[in-house]
Amino acid sequence: MSVLKKESIKDLLSKDYLMQILPGLRDIKLENIKTNGLSGAKIYKITLFSRQDKKSLYLKINNLKEDWLAKVNKDEGRELDIFKDDIYSKLEEFINDIYLGYYIGDNSYAILMNDMSVYKKTNNSEKECLYYLNNLAKFHSKFKEHDVTNYKELLNVDEYCNFLTKTKVSEVEEFKENYQKGEIILKDILGENLFNKYDEIKEIDSIFSYYPKTFLHGDYRPDNTLYINQNDIRIIDWANSGCGPCTLDVFWYLMTSVNVKFDKTILLNYYKMNLENYIGYKLTRRTWDTLLKVGILASCKMYLVSLLANSNLEDKYEYLNIYYWIENLKSVLIDL
Ligand SMILES: Nc1ncnc2c1ncn2[C@@H]1O[C@H](COP(=O)(O)OP(=O)(O)O)[C@@H](O)[C@H]1O
């Protein structure tokens, strides 16, 4: 089943269209859902009522002028890339049953989705992390670099601060304070020289001449997935997607979403084994080494400072977690 493109939000929510989704439609209720998403998109839950039945849908409306990610990356709504025919056919199994229709305006877009909240659960156990990584490897294996035109950019925290200052004044002080706290800790741990080397890096591709790229989700976390069963994890929220090193999605997931007690080396090797199974050949040592370096550097650039600011270094596992990232980062930086 393909996703329908509509000419306006009115069309997307027209009675005719909604009647196809729930025959005998009589009434519609719309409620705003509070989410933790950074993009600024508004999410609504829409309940359709017929005489005997009711059905819930989700509507995501994103005003690109208010979307800091879109602004910083100067894109026109990369989430919509997934509806391009060539990408859509490869993604179908990961978004099946979720997306119903969409609309693209000048500065906004809207996506109508089935309500998948009944599936929105994972227990975040080590076993389920393996399923998540297997799913990610399956997804990455479908794409080649030339399948995707938009490049995934690093999240630029300085630009984020500037953007927040203009739009969400109340949040910016707390964010900045936290960020500065993390930066001080990082400087302390890395030492002045390595920190400066790290700080100067604004763009990863100028450092590594070649590494394979694929289509990335860009924010692969349980919040943006619907866990149906171990072989079927659907993915939503493609607002950060783009072309880049597969390891960026992997490290982002390990850094943001995985219990600090789990062995990240085992998880990483599991991802690699699955990726090689799906693509049907083994990566050379050199390719994998480069992918690891790029992935570490990129994920640290985007999240390490926040991780440091929010970690309790007195806790043994949180301490070991931080040192996993720091040691890896150091060895990448020293070689540059
Ligand atoms: N189709 C859906 N079914 C159930 N929950 C959804 C659906 N779409 C979005 N949500 C909920 O809304 C949240 C935010 O949606 P998401 O697309 O991730 O937007 P954002 O870009 O703001 O993160 C999700 O984490 C999820 O909890």
Ligand SMILES: [Mg+2]
């Ligand atoms: Mg999200």
